Amino acid sequence: MKKITVSFTLNGDQVEAEVPSTWNLLRTLREYFEITGPKEGCGVGECGACTVLIDGKAVNSCIYPVAEVEGKTVTTIEGLAGEDGTLHPLQKAFLENNGVQCGFCTSGMIMSAKALLDENPDPDEDEIRTSLSGNLCRCTGYVQIVESVQKAAEMMKDKS
């Protein structure tokens, strides 16, 4: 099995991994780094459960070749909370507004929402729904998820 070595920034830390060259980023995160927030749902880029940020942009890590993260910055849900454990406003808002049911889609939802709010701190409902259209949730019907993102946007505005 052919192997490659990649180094990149993972949730603020400079890391290096030697993994099979066929591995995608998701598998590397979960099996090499034991970062299990990103989930494999469909494995083909349709459900968004594996969503992480690469250089600030939301991507499906399940179809992202790990070789391509060389030199890039990867953020997963594990990288959102402060060092003292203070939750990110999005995490807080999802918990407080019933944005989480079974939880499988949640880390992907929050990462897509983070990419949106970083780019557009004051999105309307349509913009939120478009940004989350690549994240499937089979529990909630999305209403509370959209509300959670709206609440998080308010919280982040109040802070700044």
Place this chain on the structure above:
Amino acid sequence: MIDYEYLKPKDLEEVFSLLKSYGERAVLIAGGTDVMVNIRNKKLAPEALISLRGLEDLAYVKKGEDGYHIGALATHRMLETSSLVQSELSALYDGASQVGSVQIRNVATVGGNICNAAPSADTASPLLALDAVAVLRGPGGSRKVPLTEFFTGPSQTVRASDEVLVEFEIPSEMGQFGSAYHKHSRRKAMDLPILGVAVSLKIEGEIIRDARIALSVAAPTPMRAMEAEAYLKGKKLSDDVLIEAGKIAANEASPRDSLRGKAWYRKEMIETFVPRMAHKALERLKNR
């Protein structure tokens, strides 16, 4: 078992030399949103993937005196968020902004969408309706192929195995056309079109000076409805004329029955959406 080398050439020369040494055993990968899925589904089993992502200078959208230039590595998201594409190449905005999800559009490239040559490719009809020309580069030099001659069948193109698609050129004249693309699908996102219809029009007063009509999932390859275009040229604009153009375009199409829709349905939808997209294109011209 899946096992391949992942090669990351730094420039086109290196791509050509890798293509030469690996030949058919290698597959080019850009964004990878199709290639990675096809490997997983065992439709592809390459010995090597040759990544084009090192060719960062091929990710651009720009306008020059000689027309518009779109680098093959421009992502769908780049096209979607480009004010130039939104205002002057609107049909391409419509197509690019409706591919997959934000996550897909952030990595999937327009060159990949076209080289993958799915009959349903959402950027194909818009580019056809904008008279795009594909620029292919090989070890021996460049050649330009009008997109009308680029597709040869489902997943088949004229690109030779030692060539790389580097750019699309769109004539500056197309900036005077209004254009629009409709992706007809059941869901609003994360779906392939049942049918794609792109129309671009040039108007002088009440007279249609020039027109392009392009269709996806209406034939084995994305296609132009040239009889309908010829019919429109020089006609006075009216609902009847646009409806007739829709009928002619439907006759030119040869869609098949598939899981997503029946041939007769696709033809009826061509009749419906050619006039609608013509109206949308004209509306945009007015508001420019």
